Amino acid sequence: MSVSGLISMIFICSVVVGGFIYLLLLAIKKEKDNHSN
């Protein structure tokens, strides 16, 4: 795989997949906070 392809893959996956995982974890945290309140 080319270096430019690898760098773009890491960037795009970080934004999309990383963004999804981050938002999901944030939702889990908020849900726990809401339950404990």
Next chain:
Amino acid sequence: MALKEEFSSRWGIILASLGMAVGAGNLWRFPRLAGQYGGTFLILWIFFLIIWSIPILLAEFSIGKKFRKGVIGSFAGVAGARLTWMGFFIALCTLGITFYYSVVTSWSLQYLGFSIQNLYIETTQDLTLTERLIANPELLKNHWDDVANANIFTIILHIIAVIAGITLLYKGIQQGLEKANKILIPSLFIMLIIISIVALNMENGVKGLDYMFTIKPELFGNARIWIEALSQSAWSTGAGWGLIMTISSYSREKEDVTLNTFVGSFGNNTASILAGIAILPSVFALAESEEAAISFLQSGNQSLTFTVIPQLFAEFTGGAVLAVIFFTAFFMAAFSSFLPMLELLIKIIGDTGLNRHKASVRAGVFCVLFGFPSAYSLNFFNNQDWVWGIGLIISGLFIVFAALKYGVKSFKKEFIDTDSDFKISSNYFVTCLSINIVLGIILIYWWMSQGYSQYPWFNEAGNWNVFDVYSNASILTQWLIVIIIGITLNRWIYKTFTR
């Protein structure tokens, strides 16, 4: 009296949003475009997720949550009684898609059966699909032509798909939609991950990733890629369909609009990336040459899924098993999107005062009857896909118009920010909605000027070319019929669906 139910938790509504958004388009359209245009397309596709899809989904989610009615009733709530016809158009546009989407589910079941049959023949008679393709090179093409036109099994499976969907939704939101999605969505993600791992381990598989992710700056000057990226985001996320409006009408009283919309949107794009990683390495590893791989990707959604992929998967050991997994995933994606479409109709019928059971049965009957022509004829299917696919852009524009009419800043404050744990910037929301009007008009103009029909307006004899599959005359006629009915019966529609 609207159907009074709600999801049991935040996860119920997030899974429903994912099920709604992750559909056939993620598996048969996204990998095709990502393979052809690479990372340049992906960057623009992410850009339009932020600019077009998320603002419209935020508006839809908040409208459904606020008014808790079906699309027509909720839209009338925000836009006013006199503009109920716009909500009617949004509903009819999505129903136009619903009526043929059961056929996509039917095809996926047909091909799941076909791949299981191939697996059986391979293990019992030691005769691979590749060997049968050598004996009859047209086997897969003939099979697809057979499945898509006047095929009794396609019609029967279309009816079964509707009955299965209605049986689930008949039980209610928590016992039906929520439970189904708890199985369908995680299974779909797991299957895509399995196919990705197998595909990446093939020789030359990584070449597919190179094609998918490499950014070519010169391609940013190509208008087609911008349009394809915007169209893919608009169609794939479900922005403008009214589906998320229906789902959010069952949200809990203090549901977070912003975070849930973002999770659903990024989840949809994650599923698309996974589908790309699953399909493109297989295409590039198994095609004879890179040119052949690109040519496969340019062959169209239905051709790629139903003739190219079975052929490619047949070329390596274990491919028959992978084909079964792929078509199971394809069925789950199609069915999980079909369920909210059915629910949209059930909710609208429920708004007339009927209970869920009666509304479900009526919705099922409508879907079986109106889906029949698409199950019978591929040309009819393609026409409806074309007419209502572009119509969705109009639906998106109507939702943008409703928010603008209400006053964007007041809309954001009163509809979106209430109960949201994090708040988006007002400038972002206002700017995106304003830009979306221009983007929507460009999209409609672009797709209607592509010349897919030889006679877009008038046929050779000079007559209005309404019966051509891809003609603009057909698009405009069907849209106008819905709009004229909506405007003429506006008062009756308002009274009937806002009880």
